Amino acid sequence: MAPKITLYTAHLCPWAHRSQIALRELGLEFETVIIDLSVPRTPEYLAINPRGLVPALSYDGKILYESGLIAQFLVDAHPSHLAKTSSEPGGALQRFQIGFFVDTYFTKAQPNLQAAVLASGEEKVALATKYVDAIVKEIEPLLSDAAPFFGGSSRLTLAEVQTASFILRALALSKHEDLLPGSILTTLSEKAPNFWKWAQAVIVEKSVTAIWDEDVVVKSSRARIQKLAAAKAQKVQ
Ligand SMILES: N[C@@H](CCC(=O)N[C@@H](CS)C(=O)NCC(=O)O)C(=O)O
Structure with a gap:
């Protein structure tokens, strides 16, 4: 049932x-x-x-x-295309590889991006650069066999389930210079071709875009930045 x-x-x-x-x-x-x-x-x-x-x-x-x-x-x-069961041949290793990919993204890359959105001026650019550098160094090699999804899968895997919503936001907010430097997009497309190709496939998947509203997310990110700036200004007074 x-x-x-x-x-x-x-x-x-x-x-x-x-x-x-x-x-x-x-x-x-x-x-x-x-x-x-x-x-x-x-x-x-x-x-x-x-x-x-x-x-x-x-x-x-x-x-x-x-x-x-x-x-x-x-x-x-619910065993499915998202991941092999751990008792299936290759399952335990696939699960390790997905776990390692997700852990790497969230420990090495994402924290810089999160901080970059809320930072300003040179600090924003420096944090954005750190994000891109982490993708190039740590994530790019893990996507060498993506086809187009993790580990050569033609459908999303658990690796994308855990990261897609963050990738979607990273690429969308980078289109708005006040939120994230646009150089994130140009540098990633040049220096991290595996990541770039993978990310482009991820962000158009139906399951990923079903509840996505870019305008609302952009507006809410701006509101968070303004709230933070107002709180900072009040502290200084
Ligand atoms: N580690 C939690 C994080 C969840 C989380 O931080 N959710 C935020 C919204 S994105 C929340 O509920 N915040 C409560 C609030 O804003 O008051 C998870 O992965 O489920």
Whole structure:
């Protein structure tokens, strides 16, 4: 019997976006409950996720949170093209390779990008350069056999489920000089051809774009920067 699934989410959140991608890739039916992150969490939501974060997933009545673990759980519970099972030939190694790729992206590259969005002037450029350098050095070699997806797969894998929402935002925000330097795009396309080709394939996948609204994400990033600048200015006074 198909599981009863409810996703508690906010469309602006890249972590919650991961769950959307996993559920859609697996073809699972699910209900969506949008959590308003602009106001304090309700007691009802805190009873679901005491951490107050999105996403949370109710799966046949069991509540799960932490997006990376939710994606891993869904992949384990529903064997599919996203990853081999660990007992299948090559499965344990594939899982290690996907885990290593995801860990590398989130420890070596993504933190620089996140910081770059909120920084300004020379600091923004320096952090953006660090992001690109990490992609070139650490991620590019791991995508040498992408075809077009991780490990030679013709369909998305768990590697893309865990990273696509962040790649989508990196490439979209780099089109807006006040958010991220456009040089990110030119340098990546020149110096990281494997990554570039892979990323271009990832960001047009249906499961990745289903809830994506670039304008809303751009506007919300600008609002976050303004809020931060206002808070800084108040501290100085
Ligand atoms: N490690 C968590 C991070 C989730 C997270 O940070 N979600 C943010 C939205 S992107 C959130 O719920 N923030 C609460 C708030 O803004 O009050 C995960 O992967 O699920």
